[in-house]
Amino acid sequence: MKPLPPSAEQQLRQLREELAATQAQLRQAGRLAALGQLVAGVAHELNGPLSCLSANTALLRDYLAELPPATAAQAATRGELAQLLDDTQAGVRQLLRIAGGLKDYARPAGQDGWEWADLHQGLEATLNLAAHELRRNARLVRDYGQLPPVPCVPAQLNQVLLNLLINAAQAIDGASGTITLRTGVRDDMAWFAVSDTGAGIAAAHLPHIFDPFFTTKPAGVGCGLGLALSRDIVRQHGGRIEVDSAPGQGSTFRVLLPLRRAAREAA
Ligand SMILES: Nc1ncnc2c1ncn2[C@@H]1O[C@H](COP(=O)(O)OP(=O)(O)OP(=O)(O)O)[C@@H](O)[C@H]1O
Ligand SMILES: [Mg+2]
The missing domain is CATH 1.10.287 (Helix Hairpins)
Incomplete structure (x- = not known):
């Protein structure tokens, strides 16, 4: 029926x-x-x-x-x-x-905000800002590949990375762990990924982490907007965010961005 x-x-x-x-x-x-x-x-x-x-x-x-x-x-x-x-x-x-x-x-950025940018430069600028937050409990490892210039609004992607880094540091909170920042190219997408050795995400939570206001953090720590905003930004770039996580095994968030401007204009 x-x-x-x-x-x-x-x-x-x-x-x-x-x-x-x-x-x-x-x-x-x-x-x-x-x-x-x-x-x-x-x-x-x-x-x-x-x-x-x-x-x-x-x-x-x-x-x-x-x-x-x-x-x-x-x-x-x-x-x-x-x-x-x-x-x-x-x-x-x-x-x-x-x-x-x-x-x-x-x-x-440029006139309409878009430019061909060196992602590594944005990652480093953001790491500089987050250094204090990260140093408290996490060791940072860089594993950068070769990246061609990416059509993007750099300040927005910096915001995405900052959200992912803060989440990673918060997932490790209380213990000590490692945050690894990787970059590379897959098919015709450039990507950067933030991996942490923190708490990981329960299977029941995984479908909801990008929902606005979904948070497992106490009031005052998180309001559940970081990933929702990040996904919006990445979608506006014609890209996507992939998540790989399991409780107790840490998490990896990978941001994939199209390398061709046409893909961006179609977004
Ligand atoms: N690296 C991570 N490790 C474990 N859980 C994560 C990680 N990233 C996100 N989460 C889970 O997804 C939820 C939503 O994340 P999101 O960044 O959108 O919000 P928040 O961090 O709770 O708050 P805000 O980002 O607004 O300060 C988190 O509350 C947490 O449960
Ligand atoms: Mg967050």
Whole structure:
């Protein structure tokens, strides 16, 4: 016997729920875009003073070296000063790298947002940002293949990688484990994959992980939007995300992206 169609009221309620979920997703995406712009602006502003600090530290170091000969006690102090200046310079260089990473991460792309980009550059910029989050409990391994330029909106793909990296780090939480970042080409798709040695995903949860608001994390930790947004972004690129996971055996999320622009335009 044919099942009865759900009542109009039920359908309406379901449509309302879907609409509310989509609206929440849009709000979140809008917030992320605004945040990206803000971050790029702040990174840009930091660059000037940091470059000045770096140049001045180098100058001080030179002046110190040019000072006339000193007594033994003065020489010891000068040695310490030189060491302090070297440490300062190393710190400033690190800050410049982070500011550069932030700019790359949130970099506004070409006119319509699309460009032929080096995925590895985006991965590295994102890793720089996530370094602190990852270092807490995970060892990071890179296993990069050869990648040709990929037609994409780089800042959006950076967002996808960041979501996958944070999920991987959270899956390992409490223990220590490894996150492996791999890249390569399969058929006519470029791919990057994030593997973790964390908790893995229960078979019953697997069909739902891309649903908006599906989360197994406590309130305040996750709101269940990372994968939903990531899948939307990857679909807009004409690509797809594959998942391989089992409880206790970790997870691999692989993002496949078409290499041909035509595929993107058809998406
Ligand atoms: N690497 C992973 N290992 C184990 N479970 C995962 C992993 N990635 C995702 N999941 C599962 O999928 C769910 C949905 O992930 P998603 O990134 O969409 O949301 P979230 O991480 O819970 O919250 P948000 O990303 O919004 O902070 C997670 O709550 C978790 O149960
Ligand atoms: Mg998440």
